[in-house]
Amino acid sequence: ESIIELLFQQQPLSSSNGLSYYNYGTAGFRFKANVMDGLMVRVGILSIILLLKQAEEVVSPTSTTASTTTSIITTLSTGIMITASHNDESYNGVKLANPDGSMLVPIQEEFLTKWVNESNSEEWKQLLINEKLVFKLKNRILQSSSLSLSLSLHIGRDTRSHSFHLSNLLCLGAQTFIDYLLLSQSSQSSSQSKSNKVNIIICDHEVLTTPMLHHIVLHSNPTLYLPSYITPKPTRKGYIETYATAYIDLCVDLCVAANANADVNNANVNANVNTNQQQTVLRIDSACGVGYDAVKELENAILNTNTSLALITTLNAQNGPQDGPLNDSCGSDHVKTLFLPPTWWKQMNKDNNDNDNQNDNGNYSFPYCCSIDGDADRIVFFGQQSKNELSEFLDGDKIAILIAHVLQEKLSKTKTNSNNSNNSIAIAIPTMGIIQTAYANGAATNYVRDVLQLPVIITKTGVKHLHHAAVENFDIGIYFEANGHGTVVFSKQYEQFAIRQQQQQQLKDSFYIGLHRLINPAVGDALCDMLLVDYLLRSLGTNDNGAAAAAGSSSSSSSSSSSWTLQDWNTKLYQDLPNRMLKVKVKDRTIIKCNSNESICLQPLTVQPLLENAMNVATNGIENGRCFIRPSGTEDIVRVYAEAKTRTDADKLALIASQIVY
Ligand code: 16G
Ligand code: ZN
CATH class of the missing domain: 3.30.310.50 (Alpha-D-phosphohexomutase, C-terminal domain)
Known part of the structure; x- marks a missing residue:
């Protein structure tokens, strides 16, 4: 009864608020924040039902009968993020993540949509009773003496002023339903000695980025999805450590490769890093949102990992939550759609009388900049020409092609090396392809097809469509929307290939594994993509894009180790059509x-x-x-x-x- 009361005491879904129907859109429910109270309570309850449904699939009948003596604790986690991404501050939204960190599939979206819109309390009662009584899962658990189940719902939110309130409503709905379920559980199992055989907890991670939440969910379900070389802790700290170390390791490899004089076995090799790498400042427009603190933490982690290397690229985070309204005249969407630099930043330049940022020619001396969005899952890069003009602009298409370009060179070298070696077993080179949407620049699509000669798949807009196409079609599936949201997904074949390649390397070069470690496997991630791009640009500055360089040459010239600039990246591959x-x-x-x-x-x-x-x-x-x-x-x-x-x-x-x- 208390749940039903809770459900219907909240503002009604239709009528007064001007919305007659809540649809699960491209990326979750997203509306003006003031019409979302009732929706949040419902989503809280429904997300617990979805979690239980998933647990049902994991706890298969075979796994319960497999062992009757040892106690089996099955854990399973899902997640919810409260954010409206790049929309303005007046909006909010809620999106759910499955155990592998992926977005919901259509059948789950339909389930959610049906029940958030259901205004008949009798129907709702029926749903709750059904979930309570016929849960196959619970019966199975109660019958088994050895099995218990520990389920977690991870919740995170962005910096919007109403996100805290909405998150509380969501937790209220979820917790009320959990109490109801566990209460009925204890009454049913009172005859049995075990107390809580099914335990469900809510983990509120408070303010974090969308990719952090996906990371926590994915890595809370270990063993399910990931290769042996990726074992991060499912926490915010674990997230930061994972990507800071992956980036550092790759950069160290680069330096070793570029510095032919460096003794690979010399423990001091890290100290040589600064001698052969160019120093740069990357200025990050954080959209006045959650990405700001995350970048700061990442920067600290990199500094703590290896001071000398960390000095190479200084991460200069700007536009934090205190600096202005979220996504207002700043952030990746602003830069991408208007081709303009972020305004707050411009404002700051003005306050400083432009002294810090303008050089003698009147040009801005911050040529290396990027903008992320309100929940830090998108990124675009740009150079700033003047207050109102971009010198370069590089979107998701450019990032995808940069990744493909470097990988293709590396793969073809690997192939040549293996053909030349005495090893009679031919190695299988992983397949690679790019996924785009109709928004991809025509020049980008042509470049992939004609120059890189890689397959291109064009899907519907929305990351979930690209993600699935990437997983289903390639060992290395590179997907990016032009708006800057994207990542790379790797298959099991790739994993085996990467491990074998590392075993065969004489030099310390773990490019294939390193790359996999640096990329968020669940969703597009502005922070990972930022480090990835920085690394790739550096790698293109070295002679030979990797360890092979060190083998031949005996001296490392300084020109061979300067990084590609944004301009190189923007012009050497292909030029966008306006x-x-x-x-x-x-x-x-x-x-x-x-x-x-x-x-x-x-x-x-x-x-x-x-x-x-x-x-x-x-x-x-x-x-x-x-x-x-x-x-x-x-x-x-x-x-x-x-x-x-x-x-x-x-x-x-x-x-x-x-x-x-x-
Ligand atoms: C959301 C989607 C993005 C898509 C955009 C399209 C996620 C995480 N984000 O931001 O992929 O490009 O919506 O918006 O799925 P539109 O339908 O309004 O053009
Ligand atoms: Zn976003």
């Missing part, structure tokens, strides 16, 4: 239907021919023109994307396309 994104407000965006990868509009029928016509060189003189439209999954608008050979043409095409929508 592009433009616009938002159009329409009466009902749900009438717009697209094909499976959202590059073509299927309904209304009249739209696509008009778009085709707009793209057509013959009628408009627009070269390399491409545009598409799709309804947003996070805002009440239709998005328009256009690209063309020149900025003017891209703008023109975007305008025509938005007029078609309108």
Whole structure:
């Protein structure tokens, strides 16, 4: 009864708040924060049901009968993050993570959506009673004398002013339901001696980044998913340590490789690091959010790991929660959609009379910058030309291709080396491919296909779609959305390959393992991606992109160890086609239907021919023109994307396309 009361004493879901239906969008429930109270209580209860459902799958009948003598404790964790990512401060959201750190699958989304919208208390009662009485799981546990189950729900939130309140409501819902379940458990099992055979706890991690929460969930379920060389602690500290050490280890390898004079067995090798690596400052726009503290912690961890190496790249975090409203004129979405530097930062430059940041030519002396978003799962890089201009801009496509470029060189070297060696067993080189969405720059897609000659898969917008395609199709699945959200997923084959390669290395070079360790396997992660990019740019500055360099040459010239700059990265691989994104407000965006990868509009029928016509060189003189439209999954608008050979043409095409929508 108390749960039902709790459910319905909260503000009703429909009627008064102007929303008639809560949908699970591209990345969870996301609305204006003031209509989310009732939703949060419900999500709290439902997430416990989802956790129990998952436990049911893990505790299979075979595992209960396997051992009757020894006691088996099965642990399982899932997670919930309260954030509205890059949206402005007035929004909030809630997204759930499965035990492997991945996002929900459609059937789970449907379950959640059905029940958060259910306003009939009798239906709800029935759901709760069903969950209570027919839980196969509980019966099985109660029957077995050896099995007990320890379940955890990990909760985290961003820095929004209402996140604390919403998190409390969520915990209230979850805890009330847990108490109800455990109460009934103890009454049922009173005849048995065991007390709590099923234990469910809520772990509130308070303010953290989305990728940290996913890390905690994934690594709380050890043995399920990860290779032997990845064993971090499932805590915030464990997260920081994992990526700081992986980065340091890779950088040390680079230095060893670049410094031919260094004796690999010499314990002092780390002390030589500064002598052959260029020092840089990376300025990080933290979107006035949770990423700020995380970067500071990462920086400290790197400093503590190895002082001399840590001095190579100084992580200079800016735009913390105290510096301005979240995502307001700063953060990755601002930089990506408007091609503008973050404003707060600009403001600060002004306060300092520009002295610190401007050089003699009037240019900004911070050429190496990046912006992350409000929950630190996206990142884009840029150089700042002047107060209002970017010199370079590098998005998710650029990051994906940088990773692929370095990996491909490395893999082809490995292949050549193995062909030349006497080893008669041919090694299987892992397969690699890139996953993009329709928002990927046409120049990027062409570069992958034509120059790198790697397979490209284009999926629907939304990380979950890219993630699945990456896992299913390649040993090394590199996926990035143009907005800067992405990661790399590695298969079991890759793991075996990486281990074998490390065993065969004479020099200290654990590139393949190191790379795997530096990349968050669960979700796009701004902090990992930041360190990864920094490492990759450095690796391209060394002669030979790795250990092989050290073998041949006897002297290391200074030029061979300077890092690629943002400009190198932006121009040496491919150049973006100018592009433009616009938002159009329409009466009902749900009438717009697209094909499976959202590059073509299927309904209304009249739209696509008009778009085709707009793209057509013959009628408009627009070269390399491409545009598409799709309804947003996070805002009440239709998005328009256009690209063309020149900025003017891209703008023109975007305008025509938005007029078609309108
Ligand atoms: C969310 C998604 C992102 C997607 C964006 C599209 C996650 C973690 N984030 O931010 O992948 O690109 O929504 O928004 O899934 P839209 O549907 O409004 O264009
Ligand atoms: Zn985000």
